[in-house]
Amino acid sequence: MLLKSTQHQFSKFNIVFLLILFNLTFFAQKEELEKYIPQENTSLLTNPPITLRVQLHLVYRYENDAQNYNLDSIKLIRDQFGWVNRFYKEMNPCTLEAQDKEKHFIPDSRIQFRLDTVIKIVDSVLWDRRYYALYDRPIPIDSVGLNKIYLDKRYFSRFKKVDSLSINEVNYSITNRSRIDNVSILELSSNVESGSAVKELYYYRKRELNCDRYIWEKYANSDQNSIHVFYTGSSLNGVAFGCGPKPYFLNLTNLINGGGWGNAQLLAHELGHTIGLAHTNYPQFDDLPKKDKFGFIPCNSTTVSNNIMGYNQCRNYLSPKQAGYVHQLYSTKPERIRLTTANEYKAENTFDIWYDTVWDKAMVVTGDIIVRKRQTLTLNKDVHLSENSRIYLEKKAKLIVDGATVTNYFGTKWKGIVICKSAHKPSKKPRWSRNLAKVILKNEGEITEVFSR
Ligand SMILES: [Zn+2]
Known part of the structure; x- marks a missing residue:
């Protein structure tokens, strides 16, 4: 009994000790981050602006047919980079209070992007980042009734994300699906054409390749010393979307649907990911609000922030620690420093x-x-x-x-x-x-x- 209680005390002591250690490291990290925040009154020498070098790849679907921004759009593209730099340089005060009920603000993040080159690539596979692909294996059909087809229950979940299917080379879209006992029932937009026996169907599966490694492995891996931005397309209509999973790579798809200013906001947000920032629906730092509602909605003073890393229509604010974190990364990590103009003597x-x-x-x-x-x-x-x-x-x-x-x-x-x-x-x-x-x-x-x- 005694032994047990000693052990118990010992483990409690261990936990307390660990907690103290954790708090100390956590505190040290926080202290460390503070030094990198480009406060308004800090010197431009000790907290210098970071300029990231950008190469833009305009991906054409076919020769002479980009179906997106193309080499004739250079002026608009340059304007958009100018707007992005303005979002980062002339920030607005935040609309939401941070967790400590304060509103933290620095006017200039001292983070800028320099568009160095614009490259044209003709590659129809690379261009198409979201499409329906015919799934290669067919599914057996049990029976057909006018606009309904009956399948085994195990196929029910397959059709979650499928918009259309093909029976005897005729395409149908699915309007409803249900399951009764062992049977899955798909309701179709039109009656199934009878004729030759209907035994199987093929279906289309949505492919989301916005973030796909194919792009960066093929076109960006050989040069990890600038941010490679790709403008690609999609054979599915939809809003513009983007992805920045690597410090040297980012892809924006379907920009043409987003409008000039909206696209610049999207670009600012995705660049934010590539330089190390996370979404604000959950706070990455304690000078951010506890919650931030997402949904491309106007910012307000109660639920939706104006943070560049949120999903809002304002996107003109970064917290001091968001900016400080980026400065810390680009002052300490060699692979990050190499993406900047740090080798250009002035x-x-x-x-x-x-x-x-x-x-x-x-x-x-x-x-x-x-x-x-x-x-x-x-x-x-x-x-x-x-x-x-x-x-x-x-x-x-x-x-x-x-x-x-x-x-x-x-x-x-x-x-x-x-x-x-x-x-x-x-x-x-x-x-x-x-x-x-x-x-x-x-x-x-x-x-x-x-x-x-
Ligand atoms: Zn995002």
Whole structure:
């Protein structure tokens, strides 16, 4: 008995301990995410905008016949990307309160998409992403009565999603189905043509290939360094729909039915998925409302949000943590960073370190870093440098890399560390060696992918 109770206490202790651990990691993760939120007053250097590179594939059903947007639609397509960027840049305040009864708002997500190329592909199989396919095996018919056919009960469930079937090469649509005892009964839109004996039927099964791996495996896998957006069609009429299951792939089908502005909203939403965001019917972060009603309905102040990741007609808001999460992904994950313009050097994005500074978030640097005389820059998290970036260390400056890596993820090399008297004259060294800047590596800190002269 005693043993049992001790065991019991021990396991309780374990659970409490686990809970504390879980809470600590959870808290640490939350804290971590906060650093990446592009708050209105944060510097554009420490929380820089992310620009994602996009390649658009216009899939034609036949040569000269896209049955969707085509190369003549480029102006509209560019306009739509412009609108998408506006949804992400000039956000509206949220219509719904978050779980903590607050309304969290940042005006600019600092996330942008740059349409780099538009490619035409003629591929009628790739084009057709939603259609009825004739199912290859027939089903035996027990008997026929005018507009009804009788089958074994085990076939009942087959016809859930089937709109039409074919008997002796004549097509019928199903208006009703029922089951009595061991018999399934299908009611058809017209009487079955008698004549030769009716013994079996073929049926059409709806194929949904919007998200199909065929598209990305055939056309996008070889280049995972930009987001490949596909515009495909569908031989079934219906609303436009989309799917973005991979960081480098997204497909939009039947756009032609969606209208210019509506299509841009759909594009903004699907791009949201590809950059890591989930639907808002259940909150991904605690600064989102507990519930968000879906259904392409106008947003309101009680049940339907205006979140880009909801199903609403507003789609002009992201919460600070939604934006922060995207920034965290695109500052820390090499495969994500490679989808951005992070390898494009821009001198105006140069950091000037005039005071002792600690970087405790991962940084994507597209300019240079200048550590001024006698100042120290400590890096606690990884730093990515563009291929033309340099780090200048002036007289008596220090660069401490503490448990972090300084590198380039594009398979290119950055230009290295310049130890100098002053960044204005980078070739001039301090006269005394004791005044040379120092690079200190701590806790397995590393500097890699440096161009060696
Ligand atoms: Zn969605």
